[in-house]
Amino acid sequence: MKSQSKGPSRASILEIAREAKVSTATVSRAFNRPELLHAETLGRVKRVARQLGFRPNLVGRSLRRGSTQTIGVLLPTLTNPVFAECFEGACRYAQNIGYSIMVATTNYDHEGELESLHTLLDHQVDGLILTLGSAVPLASHDLLQRAQATPYILAYSMLPGIPSVTIDDFRASQHLAELLAAFNHRRMVFLSGPLKDSDRAARRLLGARACAERLGFDPVPHVVMPTHVECDPVQVERLLQHHRPPIAVMCSNDLLALSLMSICRSLELRIPQDVSVCGFDGIAPGAMYDPPLTSVVQPSIEIGHIACKKLLDHLTANHRLASAIVPHRIFEGGTVCTLPPRPDKGAAP
């Protein structure tokens, strides 16, 4: 029968019961409903428990209660500060009210995303905060079916009918493009990783294009880098040969923007005079740069915080799980230059 490998396992409720001359139920109550116990009994039990270094086994409790007091967090990578901050916001909140966190990272990979999600579910997490690469396919395929039992909320996504916390990427992107326009930029390029891995990037591209179209600018070309976190120097060089300076490059996130700037420097292109750059996310390192990176700032810690709060309010107080759109703001750093005003569209060449 005995098949556990552990040595002298931690004391269980049974030892405490024996030692304190009470039933196991009483020991349990001492930790869960102390008001129910006679002060003296309570004291005795607690004392014995402390003496034997007893701590309730949360696995046993979880099995019995049907709740693990744990939430699952799924995200692409903590290497991107934007997700790290979001996680931090969620984590702090959860820990504060006694919930633990199980994480899984997907590295923007679809396969892994699904598998990790299953594992989290298998561990019986009480709820989930999901930052998916692309929320659309996964959400329909799998989540809605099996997660009917496990509440979840998306971070950084916006899907009709599904609880989520995010900025309005589409509008934010338009705002950013408007800013460029206000500085007399009319030639813009949008740079991102593969869109299929990130519907955020996709929405941002759409926003930029919508703005450009509305203002009657040239269509915004889309340049695809191999990943979402770093630019390919060769492609960047080619890009900047093709679209000669001055040009404005909107990057789908700050990591790409910083990487781009670093490559520009090595190509001896000045920022912002030759190349104007702006990003998305508003991660801390961007603001500390020289020049500071102009970017759409997301309140990432808050996004994590809110997502977690909503989820836990739902779990503990049965609040309805509703979506939230949080405000973004534009941080005007120094990576966008002012161009001389140009003749109106439609003017002769």
Place this chain on the structure above:
Amino acid sequence: MKSQSKGPSRASILEIAREAKVSTATVSRAFNRPELLHAETLGRVKRVARQLGFRPNLVGRSLRRGSTQTIGVLLPTLTNPVFAECFEGACRYAQNIGYSIMVATTNYDHEGELESLHTLLDHQVDGLILTLGSAVPLASHDLLQRAQATPYILAYSMLPGIPSVTIDDFRASQHLAELLAAFNHRRMVFLSGPLKDSDRAARRLLGARACAERLGFDPVPHVVMPTHVECDPVQVERLLQHHRPPIAVMCSNDLLALSLMSICRSLELRIPQDVSVCGFDGIAPGAMYDPPLTSVVQPSIEIGHIACKKLLDHLTANHRLASAIVPHRIFEGGTVCTLPPRPDKGAAP
């Protein structure tokens, strides 16, 4: 009796057994020891399981097996890329071989550290990767006692007799100071957060001082910032008034260094001509800076990877849990200037 809150909970082994006309034991075997089953039975069970969307409840399994297939990771904050990278390294490895991860962040707080550690233990994690603020007091107080049952390994710490993975901070710091010396710097300041929260910072200070002393330089003053992640502008300004440029500031980590540089810029001090800066950790944003931050590079992903591998080798193959010191390297960015050679120490003023 029934007291779980969940609705139509996921199918359990019992339903599968009924539906497939076998015992629960057989269902269990289908997932754990399929070789033992008649091919036909196996097929039938698997089919039914798939049909009902069955997935083994890991809480039940954990309770029975006495192992959760989960490791606990404790760290100050994922907001610091150095820990995020370490986590990423560990996470990827763990997930690859089927382990899950429960995280807790401490925000460099002692109280929280202990509490979070207990929670992790209560969840019956099979092992722990710990990045403690200051390993010394905690290790002796609590871990050694109760964690006798739960194996653990420290990341970024070095404590005699305790398994850990880290660079040699003391030596690394000396190397960095030697680099400064080679550039003819003789006036150095060491800047960090509160030492009691970070024995890393403490070891690095020691290394710098040891080097300065060995080379016969002036004693290295220690300036303490309120936190480990950001400089206080007021203190920085005071510091740079007191120790007038040119001066070299060694920061106990890159986040402080970047913050310092940002403040210097706003004070119109040039880097590196007026203030030479160097850091520790070698986080990605530092290398992308202009000028790139000179720093001691730690292989953080690898540190996480190795720590996790060692821990899991111990758990799964009973390998002895041993310490590792991984190599650091100095990244010579552009934040340290070359000073004109100065007369030897002891020369008349």
Place this chain on the structure above:
DNA sequence: GTGAAAGCGCTAACAT
């Protein structure tokens, strides 16, 4: 090759 049954540690009816 398969089933019966015990039990991991805990909690919550229910009974007293």
Place this chain on the structure above:
DNA sequence: ATGTTAGCGCTTTCAC
């Protein structure tokens, strides 16, 4: 105010 007891979902002897 406390004890008795069943059982959460699973694995694993032991018996056939």
